[in-house]
Amino acid sequence: MNVTSDLETQPADQPRRKVSGPRPRPLPHKKSRQARRENLTGLLLLLPAAAVIVLLMGVPLVSVIIDSFTDRSFLSPVADFIGLENYIEVLTDDSFWSTFSRTLIWTALSVALQIVIGLAFALLLNQRFRGRGILRGVFLLPWVTPVVVVALIWKWMLNDLYGVINNLLAQVNPAWGDLAWFSDESLALWTVIGVNVWRGVPFTMIIFLAGLQSVPRELTEAAAVDGAGRLRTFANVTLPHLRGILLTVALIFTMFNFNNFDLVYLSTRGGPADRTMILPVKTYEVAFKGLQIGEAGAWAVLMLITIAILATLYFTYVRRSEKESR
Incomplete structure (x- = not known):
């Protein structure tokens, strides 16, 4: 009696059945190589x-x-190592601390005004009305205009002899027509800050506008149903949603304005009587007018350290706020 096995081979002309079950995992060494x-x-x-x-x-x-650790100068081809003498000389100089405090004022006011005014314009342009697209393009003109052109235009418009703005102010009060915006010691810094804000607002406005368009409508509609007004909706719904954008813009524009050289130099060159002298302009003056490369390097390194401290404080605050929100 012939005994046949239960397992029979399939004919060659029939397709083989696929074996069901989990696929074999690749070997660890193959995965690590990939x-x-x-x-x-x-x-x-x-x-x-x-x-x-x-x-x-x-x-x-x-x-x-x-x-910054040498006495390198344009007047001498040989530079000797002098250690921390440049830093000691800079830090013990009264002009450093006055310039440093002026730079902080310049940066803080510029950033605060650029954020507040930019957010206000973003809220305005986020509404639906005719010509909104045209206005958005017009509002971007100050930012896309080269800094040289911006400085020349404002120096012409604010000229105390033939400036357009002074002529308009003279129609209201004749004494205002003689205001020397860029050469008056009491007006120069605030004038340059105003020009800087005018140029930087469009960029912040675009960033905030993109953030406003990402706010869910359900939240604002729910707040309106609950009886919240526009101000309360903005404070409790819109502003918390823009918190991350606000912090990012504050950090970016703090670095931009702290390192801003071209607008101040083209407008006043640090004058009059150093009333608009900020750290970037002072570093340039020490290097290319005082011809002291080593000392200018110390000024630049101190600027870098200040920016690093500000960035560290920013990231520390962000991490703490994220932990608290969790």
Whole structure:
């Protein structure tokens, strides 16, 4: 009697049945090799950009830091190491602290006004009305206009002899027609801050406008149903939603304004009587008018340290607020 097995082979002309069940997992060593290849590919793709950043930023930064510990000057081809003498000389100079405090005032007022006015215009342009798109384009003109043009236009309009604004003010009060906006010691700093705010508001407005359009309508409609007015809805619904954007804009514009050189230099060159002298302009004056590269490097490094401290305070505050919200 022939005994046949229960397992019979399938004919060659029939397709094989797929075996059901979980697929075999790749071996650990194969997975690690693939991950290493992907990481290596990513690093190779980043190398050109990293090389450009190092050449354009890293090398000059290291050079400035090294020069700050020497007596390098345009008048002498040889530079000797002098340690912390440049820093001691700068920190013991009264002009440093007056310039530093003036820079803080310039930065704080510029950032605060740019944020407040930019948010106000964003709320206005977030409403639906005819010509809203045209107004958005017009409001961007100050930001896209080159800084040289901005400085020249405002110096012409605020000229105390033939300025357009002074002529208009003279129609109201003849004494106002003689205001020297950029050469008066009591007006120069506030005038430059005003011009800086005028130029920076459009950028903050666009950022806040994008944030306002991302606020869910359900929240504002629910607040309206609950009887909340516009001010209360803004304070309790809109503003908390824009909190992250506000903090980011504050940090970015703090760095922008703290390092702002071109607008102040083109408008007043730090005058009159150093009333508009801020750290970037002072660093330029020490380097290219005083011809002291080492001392100018100390000014620049102290600026870098100040910005690093401000950024650290910002990130510390953000982390604490995130932990509290959790």
